[in-house]
Amino acid sequence: MQSSSGYDVIVVGAGVAGGALINCLARDGRRLLCIERHLRNPDGSLTEPSRIVGELLQPGGCEKLQQLGLSEALTGIDAQPIYGYAMFLDGRSEKISYTPPQQNLRVGHSFHNGRFLKRLRQIAAHNANVTLVEGNVLSLENDAAGNVIGVSYRDAQKTLCRAYASLTIACDGCSSSLRKRAAAQHQVSVYSNFHGLVLDMSHIPFPNHGHVVLANPSPVLFYPISSTEVRCLVDISSEYQGDVSEYMLEVVMPQIPQQFKQPFEKAVTAGKSRMMPNRVMPAPAGILPGALLLGDSFNMRHPLTGGGMTVALSDVSIIRDLLRQVPHLSDVQTVTEKLRVFYSARKPMSTTINILANALYTLFCAKTDPALKDMRDACFEYLGQGGRMTHDPISMLGGIKPQRFLLVIHFFAVAFYGCGRALLPFPTPERLTKAWGIFRASFNVIKPLIDAENLRPLSWLPISSL
Numbered sequence: 001m002q003s004s005s006g007y008d009v010i011v012v013g014a015g016v017a018g019g020a021l022i023n024c025l026a027r028d029g030r031r032l033l034c035i036e037r038h039l040r041n042p043d044g045s046l047t048e049p050s051r052i053v054g055e056l057l058q059p060g061g062c063e064k065l066q067q068l069g070l071s072e073a074l075t076g077i078d079a080q081p082i083y084g085y086a087m088f089l090d091g092r093s094e095k096i097s098y099t100p101p102q103q104n105l106r107v108g109h110s111f112h113n114g115r116f117l118k119r120l121r122q123i124a125a126h127n128a129n130v131t132l133v134e135g136n137v138l139s140l141e142n143d144a145a146g147n148v149i150g151v152s153y154r155d156a157q158k159t160l161c162r163a164y165a166s167l168t169i170a171c172d173g174c175s176s177s178l179r180k181r182a183a184a185q186h187q188v189s190v191y192s193n194f195h196g197l198v199l200d201m202s203h204i205p206f207p208n209h210g211h212v213v214l215a216n217p218s219p220v221l222f223y224p225i226s227s228t229e230v231r232c233l234v235d236i237s238s239e240y241q242g243d244v245s246e247y248m249l250e251v252v253m254p255q256i257p258q259q260f261k262q263p264f265e266k267a268v269t270a271g272k273s274r275m276m277p278n279r280v281m282p283a284p285a286g287i288l289p290g291a292l293l294l295g296d297s298f299n300m301r302h303p304l305t306g307g308g309m310t311v312a313l314s315d316v317s318i319i320r321d322l323l324r325q326v327p328h329l330s331d332v333q334t335v336t337e338k339l340r341v342f343y344s345a346r347k348p349m350s351t352t353i354n355i356l357a358n359a360l361y362t363l364f365c366a367k368t369d370p371a372l373k374d375m376r377d378a379c380f381e382y383l384g385q386g387g388r389m390t391h392d393p394i395s396m397l398g399g400i401k402p403q404r405f406l407l408v409i410h411f412f413a414v415a416f417y418g419c420g421r422a423l424l425p426f427p428t429p430e431r432l433t434k435a436w437g438i439f440r441a442s443f444n445v446i447k448p449l450i451d452a453e454n455l456r457p458l459s460w461l462p463i464s465s466l
Helices: 015-025 059-067 113-125 244-255 258-269 308-321 331-347 347-364 370-383 389-398 404-423 431-451
Strands: 001-011 032-038 080-082 084-089 092-097 109-110 130-142 148-156 160-170 189-202 210-213 219-226 229-236 274-280 291-293
Touching: 001 015, 001 059, 001 148, 015 032, 015 092, 015 113, 015 130, 015 308, 032 160, 059 109, 059 130, 059 244, 059 291, 080 113, 080 160, 084 370, 084 389, 092 370, 092 389, 109 347, 113 130, 130 160, 189 258, 210 244, 244 258, 308 347, 331 347, 347 389, 347 431, 370 389, 370 404, 370 431, 389 404, 404 431
Parallel strands: 001 032, 001 160, 032 130, 084 210, 160 291
Antiparallel strands: 080 109, 084 092, 130 148, 148 160, 189 229, 189 274, 210 219, 219 229
């Protein structure tokens, strides 16, 4: 067995969270070991991972990337600027921009996930404080007091190794091997599956915008990932057992905008679909001295709104700033105190994006529930009203305005808007019953999410459903 020490921090995983973190901490003078399972090609060059999500970085995430000094990771990868979203429902469309008129432009970017990760790793590889190692982490190492002091792993040659550091940070993604040890009570739910396609096309209905088609029974997303390619994500229930290609052609294709149909059909018939489960996991409570979880190993929300990278980069920014206040990471007590601050400081961004993503997914997958279908239609109309009814929600989705209680206010404003629609042209007993059904369905969507995020004082309300 080989052993190595002398590191300040061990980072497990070099995805978005891990790749950003090693760059930031190394620039602060920390000595880092980063262990990534799939790091290099046979010729020794860095790999370019292939994923179907993690390809749209919201404006708030781009601003965090800039604050971290890593904007160069968006250069040289044919990243596309994104200015907002276009929504489609029953032949109608609404274009919603991140930036209200007369305000400074806020821009997101979309790209191939693998190209972005490779750039982060290339930047890190040029820092003398970073040691990049290909390996598979097996377990955490502990001292007699139970504090985490490092990891054991097998390197690319299958040699069993141990590495020691003052702080171990697991950024090893949704299938984290270390989460069971660091957060034994975690609960991962699979809401649905995304089936991803790459469409060969350069012109889309609303250039430089994400496209959300509110199809039945679930949404379909389109956004550019290069100057000649568009990513399509089709949400399909995890319970569906039929032929996926047939489903896409017969159920999905008739509902998407005309401009997408030919390249969509071409990609489906070519058999280029790839599947990824859509996992949801609230951030687990509890602190394990000497260890920290970040990224998807720590907290996941439905990827419908593309908020995962924004939350991850926000977390990296917070932990970087807190660790700058600790001269010696071997001071376990001080580091533990900073981790407690971290768990509180991340809440505005993470809670806002988590609740918004999961609530919108539930509304947009109304299926056979007439009350939720009414809420979906009300949400579409509400977002098209302009003013704060449009710009507050899109700012929260974009990570620009992470305000949890503002989100709850707008959610119930949509509910009351839907109730008002149901009562027109004048209230009747039947319409009042329908309006109550809409409000009840809305409450039953948002309250469990509030409870899961422990959003106080609303989570203290001893009613989870109506």
